[in-house]
Amino acid sequence: MEKRNTDVLVLGGGAAGVNASIAAARHGLEVVLIESQGCLGGSRTAAGVDTFYGFYTPGENQKRIVGGIPWEIAQKLSIEHSSFERPNTYGAGTGITYDVEKLKITYENMVLEAGVKLLFHTYACQVNVEDHHIMSVVIANKSGLTEISAKFYIDTTGDGDIAARSGAPFDKADSEDLQSLTTIFFMANVDVEKAKSIPHQKMADLMKEANRSGTYKLPREDGSWHRTPNKGVIQCNMVRVSGVDATDPFALTLAEVEGRKQAQEYARFLKEYISGFEQSFLIATSQHIGVRETRRILGEYILTEEDVVRGAKFEDAIACCSAPVEDHHSGSGTRWAYVKGDGIYHIPYKSLVPQNIENLIVAGRCLSATHGAQASARNSAQCMAMGQAAGVAASLCAEENSSFRTLNVKRLQRRLLEQQAII
Numbered sequence: 001m002e003k004r005n006t007d008v009l010v011l012g013g014g015a016a017g018v019n020a021s022i023a024a025a026r027h028g029l030e031v032v033l034i035e036s037q038g039c040l041g042g043s044r045t046a047a048g049v050d051t052f053y054g055f056y057t058p059g060e061n062q063k064r065i066v067g068g069i070p071w072e073i074a075q076k077l078s079i080e081h082s083s084f085e086r087p088n089t090y091g092a093g094t095g096i097t098y099d100v101e102k103l104k105i106t107y108e109n110m111v112l113e114a115g116v117k118l119l120f121h122t123y124a125c126q127v128n129v130e131d132h133h134i135m136s137v138v139i140a141n142k143s144g145l146t147e148i149s150a151k152f153y154i155d156t157t158g159d160g161d162i163a164a165r166s167g168a169p170f171d172k173a174d175s176e177d178l179q180s181l182t183t184i185f186f187m188a189n190v191d192v193e194k195a196k197s198i199p200h201q202k203m204a205d206l207m208k209e210a211n212r213s214g215t216y217k218l219p220r221e222d223g224s225w226h227r228t229p230n231k232g233v234i235q236c237n238m239v240r241v242s243g244v245d246a247t248d249p250f251a252l253t254l255a256e257v258e259g260r261k262q263a264q265e266y267a268r269f270l271k272e273y274i275s276g277f278e279q280s281f282l283i284a285t286s287q288h289i290g291v292r293e294t295r296r297i298l299g300e301y302i303l304t305e306e307d308v309v310r311g312a313k314f315e316d317a318i319a320c321c322s323a324p325v326e327d328h329h330s331g332s333g334t335r336w337a338y339v340k341g342d343g344i345y346h347i348p349y350k351s352l353v354p355q356n357i358e359n360l361i362v363a364g365r366c367l368s369a370t371h372g373a374q375a376s377a378r379n380s381a382q383c384m385a386m387g388q389a390a391g392v393a394a395s396l397c398a399e400e401n402s403s404f405r406t407l408n409v410k411r412l413q414r415r416l417l418e419q420q421a422i423i
């Protein structure tokens with residue numbers, strides 16, 4: 001088997017992995033980033049989710065609570081007129097809606113400019129562990145298998161694939177509690193102004209009516225659509241595929257099939273029932289079904305829903321969050337719980353440090369959190385902020401010759417603040 005070495009191996013190029021890679025590479029480390037899809041972004045691109053939430057606190061006097069590399073990314077999109085801000089209908093604060101194709105290119109440019117070695121169409125599949133240290137990760141692609149050894153590993157697979165395979169403990173909700181999966185779809189030729197005149201509740205009522213007619217099967221009598229930066233093109237978040245463990249490849253495959261089927265059904269509904277959609281047509285379903293929750297790694301600290309709701313503050317904070325708990329449970333509705341106090345809670349560094357393995361850190365939606373807390377902390381701005389923190393942590397571990405567990409967190413916080421992160 002071919003063998004390679006690097007300083008840092010980042011596994012998964014979603015929101016968290018991109019930020020982790022850029023942060024570590026900007027500190028002069030050799031970074032290899034492995035991504036199973038043919039683009040960067042994960043949920044943010046391949047799954048068609050086109051709005052960053054979590055940058056701002058909700059409410060009238062909104063405050064920006066995420067800076068650093070994530071904000072640099074948002075600013076690049078704004079300067080190129082590829083994004084706009086819009087209010088969230090469920091009280092999660094202002095979102096930043098962007099052109100998915102522009103985000104793909106922005107991520108690629110930034111990762112490559114930082115000097116990251118990028119590998120698309122490559123799966124990280126096997127882990128070799130000795131004495132609580134990952135010795136190497138085996139990757140698979142068109143060349144076959146390659147073994148990569150690194151000083152530090154960052155698991156940003158969303159599913160915690162590498163952490164789990166290395167023996168780090170993790171938790172997973174039962175299938176009835178797991179957050180549902182969604183195939184995002186885009187429709188073109190929509191008369192957006194006309195369609196906007198139909199209130200959200202009216203659309204939900206019409207979904208019920210369509211189901212009652214017996215000619216439609218719409219599992220979720222709710223959901224939303226919004227305009228995109230491209231004229232007449234809208235993004236739809238309506239599909240609901242429940243009770244699926246997305247780490248089971250057979251179940252994930254069936255979910256892709258079911259999600260695409262539902263997307264066709266919702267598109268047919270919109271065209272027939274909602275004025276403004278008469279001349280519209282479905283132009284794309286997401287290349288990967290959107291996965292909200294799978295494994296949550298058990299770390300040095302497990303963030304709880306109680307922490308989220310009371311606006312908990314931690315001495316080892318590496319990111320802020322004010323996004324509500326948004327639990328897309330298996331029923332037809334969504335459970336919301338809002339952050340109280342000053343409306344902000346901290347994501348602690350200890351929630352990125354897995355138990356049992358020394359040279360591994362996780363970031364993004366597989367952080368150490370309970371089901372309820374993850375349903376808030378998984379917002380994209382926070383995943384990006386966690387990624388930056390993980391990348392900077394790797395660089396400091398290299399400088400200090402320490403492990404993630406023994407890292408001087410005060411130094412990490414100082415370094416993050418110097419890079420305009422907000423904590």
Ligand SMILES: Cc1cc2nc3c(=O)[nH]c(=O)nc-3n(C[C@H](O)[C@H](O)[C@H](O)COP(=O)(O)OP(=O)(O)OC[C@H]3O[C@@H](n4cnc5c(N)ncnc54)[C@H](O)[C@@H]3O)c2cc1C
Nearest residue numbers: 012014015016036042043053124157158290291364365380
């Ligand atoms: C349907 C849906 C709607 C959402 N809506 C919003 C919203 O409006 N606003 C918001 O802020 N957040 C939203 N979120 C949440 C947010 O987008 C995600 O939680 C966040 O982007 C997750 O980022 P991540 O980097 O942790 O994981 P992911 O985006 O899942 O990225 C993981 C990456 O790792 C890759 N990968 C996985 N396994 C391997 C492997 N073994 N080897 C190599 N590569 C691998 C994947 O291909 C992927 O690119 C939504 C999520 C979903 C699913």
